[in-house]
Amino acid sequence: MRSSAAAxxxxxxxxxxxxxRLAIVGKLAGGRARxxxxxxxxxxxTRQAVTKHLRVLSDAxxxxxxxxxxxxxxxxxxxxxxxxxxxxDRIGADWDAALGRLKAFVEG
Amino acid sequence: MGSTDRIEKKTLLRAPRARVWAAxxxxxxxxxxxxxxxxxxxxxxxxxxxxxxxEGYEHLTMEMWVEKIEPQRLFxxxxxxxxxDPNVDYSKEPTTLVEFTLAEARDGTELTIVESGFDAIPxxxxxxxxxxxxxxxxxxxxxxxxxxxxx
Numbered sequence: 001m002r003s004s005a006a007a008x009x010x011x012x013x014x015x016x017x018x019x020x021r022l023a024i025v026g027k028l029a030g031g032r033a034r035x036x037x038x039x040x041x042x043x044x045x046t047r048q049a050v051t052k053h054l055r056v057l058s059d060a061x062x063x064x065x066x067x068x069x070x071x072x073x074x075x076x077x078x079x080x081x082x083x084x085x086x087x088x089d090r091i092g093a094d095w096d097a098a099l100g101r102l103k104a105f106v107e108g
Numbered sequence: 109m110g111s112t113d114r115i116e117k118k119t120l121l122r123a124p125r126a127r128v129w130a131a132x133x134x135x136x137x138x139x140x141x142x143x144x145x146x147x148x149x150x151x152x153x154x155x156x157x158x159x160x161x162x163e164g165y166e167h168l169t170m171e172m173w174v175e176k177i178e179p180q181r182l183f184x185x186x187x188x189x190x191x192x193d194p195n196v197d198y199s200k201e202p203t204t205l206v207e208f209t210l211a212e213a214r215d216g217t218e219l220t221i222v223e224s225g226f227d228a229i230p231x232x233x234x235x236x237x238x239x240x241x242x243x244x245x246x247x248x249x250x251x252x253x254x255x256x257x258x259x
Contacts, residue, residue, distance in 0.1 A: 029230055087190070087229075088112060090190070091115060092117070094190075095221055098141070099117060099119050099219075099221070101141040101142070102121070102141045104141070105131055106121050106123035106127050106128050
């Protein structure tokens, strides 16, 4: 169960294991959908390079695009919100463990 | 309500309020249950740091920025959540706020912990933290099992 879950997540982490792609995700994290031209602005990257990175992110299910007239607008995939929730679950589990130790400490 | 910004935990501690307050705000006592060897006392505005002592995390330093100390009632500080990669400089990232609130209960003291501000933590970093912790679950599961067994 653990290993298959890990295997399913591997492409996500591979996709994020690149500074340029992390930067693109960072730009999209604001919540606003952006065009490739927008994502290319103030970077030394070409349109082609950004497109390639977006494709890797898209294959991993991190971003998706929709048509807006002639342009494609890219945004973070809503499913990734689950990731944020799991992050909280994990921190919550740490608090549960810490609380357990506090309980033992004050009640002991 | 499906908030991604905060975590809230509530628990009843079967101990007097003064005892719980000391466990939270005396830096040495805090260190003993939390698992960190803090280098200085808590006071409003203080920046306190210390080595983590929990198994598997001893290479990490924890930093806390104390906000409020309202005797017997509220203790709060800011920190970098899940800052577990020693190669990452978290100092430029937003912090989360941790608040411990105490209330009188019939059989002891009710403690509420709220950690908030997660929405400001970059999503890429959250994914990274999940990846980092792939082996961390086993340690946590063991701790919880030990805790449950002890009851």
